[in-house]
Amino acid sequence: MLIKRPSDIVPSEITPQRVYEERRQLLKGALALGLGTGLVGSTLLSTPPVHAGVKLAGVRKSPLSTSGEELTPLNDVTTYTNFYEFGTDKKDPSENSGKLRTRPWTVAIEGEVKKAKVMDVEELLKLAPLEERVYRMRCVEGWSMVIPWAGYSLSELIKRLEPTGKAKYIEFISLADPEQMPGVNTPILDWPYLEGLRMDEAMHPLAILCLGLYGETLPNANGAPVKIVIPWKYGFKNGKSIVKIRFVEQQPKTTWQLANPTEYGFYSNVNPAVDHPRWSQAKERRIGEFGKRATLLYNGYGDQVASLYAGMDLRKFF
Numbered sequence: 001m002l003i004k005r006p007s008d009i010v011p012s013e014i015t016p017q018r019v020y021e022e023r024r025q026l027l028k029g030a031l032a033l034g035l036g037t038g039l040v041g042s043t044l045l046s047t048p049p050v051h052a053g054v055k056l057a058g059v060r061k062s063p064l065s066t067s068g069e070e071l072t073p074l075n076d077v078t079t080y081t082n083f084y085e086f087g088t089d090k091k092d093p094s095e096n097s098g099k100l101r102t103r104p105w106t107v108a109i110e111g112e113v114k115k116a117k118v119m120d121v122e123e124l125l126k127l128a129p130l131e132e133r134v135y136r137m138r139c140v141e142g143w144s145m146v147i148p149w150a151g152y153s154l155s156e157l158i159k160r161l162e163p164t165g166k167a168k169y170i171e172f173i174s175l176a177d178p179e180q181m182p183g184v185n186t187p188i189l190d191w192p193y194l195e196g197l198r199m200d201e202a203m204h205p206l207a208i209l210c211l212g213l214y215g216e217t218l219p220n221a222n223g224a225p226v227k228i229v230i231p232w233k234y235g236f237k238n239g240k241s242i243v244k245i246r247f248v249e250q251q252p253k254t255t256w257q258l259a260n261p262t263e264y265g266f267y268s269n270v271n272p273a274v275d276h277p278r279w280s281q282a283k284e285r286r287i288g289e290f291g292k293r294a295t296l297l298y299n300g301y302g303d304q305v306a307s308l309y310a311g312m313d314l315r316k317f318f
């Protein structure tokens, strides 16, 4: 990994120890085959970014967008990302997701809702007017981007599903198909990738069901055809390529919490004052910039979302 700058090295740190060992083994395997180091994936064999690129009609601007910040270029958004189902390097998702079939695609709605059903992604695309939502995104590893997502508030979907009085949380389950997703063949994480929100978080207008970016359908690497985006939380809360949404009474377990409960909590709100046990969260590197900028509480969305956590000890509920 010689080509990486120090600020890029954190991924091995975020990785649980057994995964790190796993990767070392894989790397050894690659070396045994004479493939060399990370240079193979990133330069010699690099393929053009996998990009769905179908224009979405009628995406309108939203007052909920963040303004005054430079957008991260599309190519950086698609080629520098995390999607462990396709591998653990930042370039893996764009290079290995070509086989992901995003049509037909359905999302099963289960649990504590009156309208449990299976929904087609085409139906989701037409459910509510698509809005451009420009959001700051902050990965727990210490890098950030500004991305013009396309979608609509999750509340639009939730209210149509009519949750019962028992629905206190929502679980989001990603696809885990080893035939389409090479990373799923390795026990890097417990598959499928699971994420969850408290119901009032999911109902907050800033939380979106996301179906596109830069006015086009989502690239596979970014979670095609449908993901969630919760801009005040660390990036890993944004489950990609979702196939199931379940309404539940108890707080669900999430993938990173299961992998390492002392390092990753259920809430995972961006908070510069609460460090990750192995690194500071005070600063971040905006992709495309040199140097670092200060990380903002709730990723800068505190005016809108702080009331969701009134009275909660943010050190305890990290």
Ligand SMILES: Nc1nc2c(c(=O)[nH]1)N[C@H]1C(S)=C(S)[C@@H](COP(=O)(O)O)O[C@H]1N2
Pocket (backbone or CB within 6 Å): 077, 080, 081, 082, 083, 084, 085, 137, 138, 139, 140, 174, 193, 221, 222, 223, 234, 235, 236, 237, 238, 239, 240, 241
């Ligand atoms: N299913 C799934 N969703 C996932 C991940 C993943 O590995 N698998 N990685 C998360 C992490 S750590 C980040 S930072 C974001 C990155 O996605 P983006 O670049 O499209 O915002 O996806 C999140 N969602």
Ligand SMILES: [Mo]
Pocket (backbone or CB within 6 Å): 082, 138, 139, 140, 141, 234, 235, 236
């Ligand atoms: Mo992340």
